[in-house]
Amino acid sequence: MSLPCYPQYKDSGVQWLGVVPEHWKVEKLKNVLHIKKEVVGKNSADYTLLSLTLQGIIPRDLDNPQGKFPAEFDTYQAVEKNDLIFCLFDVEETPRAVGISDFTGMITGAYTVCHVEKSNNPKFVYYFYLSRDQYKAFKMYYSGLRNVIRKEVFLSIPFPYPSLDEQTAIAAFLDRETGKIDALIAEQEKLLTLLAEKRQATISHAVTKGLNPDVPMKDSGVEWLGKVPEHWMSCRLRRYATFIDGDRGIEYPNEKDFTNDGIVFLSSKNIVSNQLDLTEVKYISEEKFNALNRGKALDGDLIVKVRGSAGRIGELAKFDAKKIGIETAFINAQMMILRVRENILPDFLCLISQGIYWTEQLYVGAYGTAQQQLSNEVFANLFIAVPPLTEQELIVNFTKSTISKFDSLIDATRGSINLMKERRSALIAAAVTGKIDVRDLAAEEVAA
Numbered sequence: 001m002s003l004p005c006y007p008q009y010k011d012s013g014v015q016w017l018g019v020v021p022e023h024w025k026v027e028k029l030k031n032v033l034h035i036k037k038e039v040v041g042k043n044s045a046d047y048t049l050l051s052l053t054l055q056g057i058i059p060r061d062l063d064n065p066q067g068k069f070p071a072e073f074d075t076y077q078a079v080e081k082n083d084l085i086f087c088l089f090d091v092e093e094t095p096r097a098v099g100i101s102d103f104t105g106m107i108t109g110a111y112t113v114c115h116v117e118k119s120n121n122p123k124f125v126y127y128f129y130l131s132r133d134q135y136k137a138f139k140m141y142y143s144g145l146r147n148v149i150r151k152e153v154f155l156s157i158p159f160p161y162p163s164l165d166e167q168t169a170i171a172a173f174l175d176r177e178t179g180k181i182d183a184l185i186a187e188q189e190k191l192l193t194l195l196a197e198k199r200q201a202t203i204s205h206a207v208t209k210g211l212n213p214d215v216p217m218k219d220s221g222v223e224w225l226g227k228v229p230e231h232w233m234s235c236r237l238r239r240y241a242t243f244i245d246g247d248r249g250i251e252y253p254n255e256k257d258f259t260n261d262g263i264v265f266l267s268s269k270n271i272v273s274n275q276l277d278l279t280e281v282k283y284i285s286e287e288k289f290n291a292l293n294r295g296k297a298l299d300g301d302l303i304v305k306v307r308g309s310a311g312r313i314g315e316l317a318k319f320d321a322k323k324i325g326i327e328t329a330f331i332n333a334q335m336m337i338l339r340v341r342e343n344i345l346p347d348f349l350c351l352i353s354q355g356i357y358w359t360e361q362l363y364v365g366a367y368g369t370a371q372q373q374l375s376n377e378v379f380a381n382l383f384i385a386v387p388p389l390t391e392q393e394l395i396v397n398f399t400k401s402t403i404s405k406f407d408s409l410i411d412a413t414r415g416s417i418n419l420m421k422e423r424r425s426a427l428i429a430a431a432v433t434g435k436i437d438v439r440d441l442a443a444e445e446v447a448a
Contacts, residue, residue: 009021021434024161028155028158038078047105048103050101050107077109078113084113085098135429170432170438192413195406206399222383229385240349246292249292259283264281303319303335304338306336306374318346348392351399362378
């Protein structure tokens, strides 16, 4: 959709803003909103607890809590409908640093709660700040190690200022158009979930039932696993692997030990979709590496995440020395090495780890609240079904070929979602800075 520009523009006087429509003003944020600080005190029970998330401002359920909660909420701030909530610290690392509230409630005092002046449309102000936050475009205003935007600096940020009527028209246009894009994204995300489920089901069937539908079956002895091929071994993982933590002694590397090259120091972020991703790695010197006793990866080892958020634990990847071009590596405290024995293929165990039964067992064994963890004992007691080596190889080759089709569809769907998100961001940025003129389009929608 090609959208018109305004008839005439002028220099905004702000380098990052560029030109704006000739009739727009450029004001400081302090003329647009003011910072509130109304503490709920002992009345916190009368307020709905709110959180700032990627989905915006959402209520949290105190009856079924997830994550950490304070002992009391006396220091939390009151929030009214249409208030804007900003996170002005750790801005670069925060996925969403702005939200507009559809609720009356309370939110942590760490955030900055603002009320928009009556001469402005809260939704327009929200869209403006969101357009900058999506690209983390306020870096010039950060200070300190935690990327803080000080409140006095925040209030001095320039703001492109059309009339209230025009702000309302732009906000209505963006509500409508982003709503359409969000609906398309939701459909693609449903497809992504369905593809991921079918992919996992395909793997789960292959590693528990095999490829021959006519093979005689037997009871595995494990209720949730059911029947497995008669000639397969059903037992705990300790029979097929040993479990190696990283060296956690006084020689464990810290920030001062990292170098520009040397031995790779693996972290959980280096495991992506069951593959080792060495795009971003840290290094330690050979001298430091040699001073360590455990946690040194060998060719064919499986590296597994044992600590992290829900959905991230238990994912593993094969350390394939030839493929990744390094001979060894050291694992950090969030990982563990599974060193397989000769009677199981690393690739077969890697497939098992992508199945439903592996995931379900790990979730039962995980402990911790803020950050889930897995112990060596949990892995040692995992039940798996294992065929002979020749059959393992057949299953690996067939399943890899089959799931590659799912992976192609998943990649294409993710690409489509990313493109729609980019278009959404670009549309918001163009509208709130006056690069496109949507006034007539908003009016047409109202007339329709």
